[in-house]
Amino acid sequence: MVSNKLQKNDYIKTSLRAYFLQNGFNYGNYQGLGYANMLFPALRKMYKDDDDQLQAALKENLEFFNTNLHFVPFITSLHLVMLENNTPAKEIRSIKMALMGPLAGIGDSLAQFCLAPLFATIGASLAQDGMIMGPVLFFVAMNAILLAVKVLTGLWGYKLGTNIIASLSEKMEIISNIASMIGVTVISGLAVNFVKITTPIRYVANMPDNQQKIVAIQDMVDAIAPKLLPVLFTGLIFYLIKVKKWSTYKLVILTIVLGIALSVLQLIA
Amino acid sequence: MTISLFQCVLIGLWSGFCLAGMLFGIYTNRCLVMAAGVGLILGDLPTGLAMGAVGELAFMGFGVSQGGSVPPNPMGPGIVGTIIAITMKDSGIDVGSALALSFPFAVAFQFVITATYTFATTLTETAYKALDRKDFKGFRLAANATIWVFAAVGFLIGFGGAFSSEGLQKLISFIPGWLSTGLGVSGKMLPAIGFAMILNVMAKRELIPFVLLGYIAIAYLNLPVMGVAVLGTAVALMVFFHAGRGGDSFVEEVEVEFEDGI
Incomplete structure (x- = not known):
């Protein structure tokens, strides 16, 4: 029976199977299939000669499940620890479902709202300068960090059990706070760099000494504040999203129509 | 510029891999990554990188749409947009216009993905039935089915986009000059949406x-x-x-x- 006991390796292996969490994604039970599939090898080992128990365990875990796939190892590790300690299925399920939401929140805010935009903007600006390092850096940095997150959360779940979640989310909050400060700085900086709107309007002004001078509106705009037009336009879009709750389709259509119309009228270039 | 059949297949495989990577969570389904790959395959890395940068910033915000809705897919600019930008560079299409031209594709791909998720709902039933028979292989097959569909869909989109790029080219050559200039201007404005969306969340x-x-x-x-x-x-x-x-x-x-x- 000793061989049926899960080793640390089994926990790490299950954690790495987080990559397969969405392999069966569907609108019916979201990651439910994937969750059962993630546990499969570990369950197979636990119930080596008992197909009935394996069948029951898999069926129990086919229900709806949806969380962040980089933080899910925390749940699966905890799940397996409890299973090995003969925790009742009902309790395991309630913990699994209770953790699903908070971990999705922490994970999404870290991966999607901090890391991805940060590395994407850095990568894009390197790519803009023709450097292949741009996409490479983005891809490698994202995956290295998220792989570490998977293994670490898996090991945390394994070692520390249920009472860790409170302190973990506290630490995550600090990290994600700092990351969003950096992220917001970089993103707003790049917004004014990448959104390019200039105006070609010029007019001829008569100077007092009968000379004529060509005045470019763009120079006047620059004197007020550099990159003013991109800032104003981004601000307008921000307002439409935040206050008017416009959908992205409307925004894209507005932008394309505005771009074509104003360029035909020679107001912007 | 013509694309050889071999390059079409390579672009198909690359697209399949990148789209499947969306489910793996390995961040390949991003304009920045996809466009660089297409650039390498077609032998025009600089355009691929430029397209990737512009598209990534325009689509960055779409990755974080809330409420479980599927955002427009970056395969639009990342694959189709990059093919347009590279093959039509000489006919006055810059990366900005290519971005604007590829947007309808991004929306179309979004619908394809939503449809895949919807049809995949039957997988749960398949899995339950397999487990009833204690057919664990069948269960695992069902649990991995969506990813294979994604890989296949990605391949078809990439291959198709590359294969019919001449048809695409003809279609686009009908576009009048003022429109493609205008689209270029719009393309430079589109990143504002991505930035505004991400700032709205953060x-x-x-x-x-x-x-x-x-x-x-x-x-x-x-x-x-x-x-x-x-x-x-x-x-x-x-x-x-x-x-x-x-x-x-x-x-x-x-x-x-x-x-x-x-």
């Missing part, structure tokens, strides 16, 4: 100083991006270390000190 009231910090660093100081990131880190750490005693008022103080330094 920028809370107490982060406004960091919005200003980023603006100052780029618009006035012309710092390189890495410099902006380091500057942001420095201020973020200052706020963090002083959070205990300064509280909210400290954030403003930092900002003032910084502006004095210009």
Whole structure:
């Protein structure tokens, strides 16, 4: 029976199977299939000669499940620890479902709202300068960090059990706070760099000494504040999203129509 | 420029891999990554990189749409847009116009993916039935089915986009000059949507100083991006270390000190 006991390796292996969490994604039970599939090898080992128990365990875990796939190892590790300690299925399920939401929140805010935009903007600006390092850096940095997150959360779940979640989310909050400060700085900086709107309007002004001078509106705009037009336009879009709750389709259509119309009228270039 | 059949297949495989990577969570389904790959395959890396940069910024915000809805897929600009940008470079299509032209494709791909998720709902039933028979292989097949569909769909989109690029080329050559200029201008404005969307999610009231910090660093100081990131880190750490005693008022103080330094 000793061989049926899960080793640390089994926990790490299950954690790495987080990559397969969405392999069966569907609108019916979201990651439910994937969750059962993630546990499969570990369950197979636990119930080596008992197909009935394996069948029951898999069926129990086919229900709806949806969380962040980089933080899910925390749940699966905890799940397996409890299973090995003969925790009742009902309790395991309630913990699994209770953790699903908070971990999705922490994970999404870290991966999607901090890391991805940060590395994407850095990568894009390197790519803009023709450097292949741009996409490479983005891809490698994202995956290295998220792989570490998977293994670490898996090991945390394994070692520390249920009472860790409170302190973990506290630490995550600090990290994600700092990351969003950096992220917001970089993103707003790049917004004014990448959104390019200039105006070609010029007019001829008569100077007092009968000379004529060509005045470019763009120079006047620059004197007020550099990159003013991109800032104003981004601000307008921000307002439409935040206050008017416009959908992205409307925004894209507005932008394309505005771009074509104003360029035909020679107001912007 | 014509694309050989071999290149079509390569683009198909690359698209399949990138789209499947969306489910793996390995960040391949991003314009930046996909466009660079297409650029390499077609032997025009500079255009691929430029397209990737423009598309990534325009689509960045779409990755974070809330409420479980499927956003327009970056395969639009990343694959089709890059093919357009590279093959039609000589007929006056720049990356900005290619981005605008590829947007309908991004929306179309979005529908394909939603449809895949919807049809995949039957997989759960298949899995239950397999388990009833104690057919664990069948269960695993069902649990991995969506990813294979994604890989196949990705392949078809990539291959099709590359294969019919001449048809695409003809279609686009009908577009009048004012329209493609206008689309180019729009393309340069589109990143605003991506930035505004991401800021809408991230920028809370107490982060406004960091919005200003980023603006100052780029618009006035012309710092390189890495410099902006380091500057942001420095201020973020200052706020963090002083959070205990300064509280909210400290954030403003930092900002003032910084502006004095210009």
